[in-house]
Amino acid sequence: MSQVSRVSNGSPPPAHPDRLITLPDGIFAIAMTLLAPDVKVPPGPDTQQLHNTLRESPPSPPPTP
Numbered sequence: 001m002s003q004v005s006r007v008s009n010g011s012p013p014p015a016h017p018d019r020l021i022t023l024p025d026g027i028f029a030i031a032m033t034l035l036a037p038d039v040k041v042p043p044g045p046d047t048q049q050l051h052n053t054l055r056e057s058p059p060s061p062p063p064t065p
Contacts, residue, residue: 045053 044050
């Protein structure tokens with residue numbers, strides 16, 4: 001268990017502003033996680049249509065160094 005250091009008057013040290021700055025990021029992440037189940041994925045092509053499209057598409061050029 002971690003030991004919290006105390007200031008000479010017995011109170012805990014003041015909080016760092018970095019923790020307050022990152023708080024909205026955490027709240028946003030939790031909100032997005034809760035909203036994610038409501039995202040609907042539109043229907044796309046079936047497997048056969050996808051394979052046909054990939055076969056018909058030209059190959060990509062090799063990457064340049």
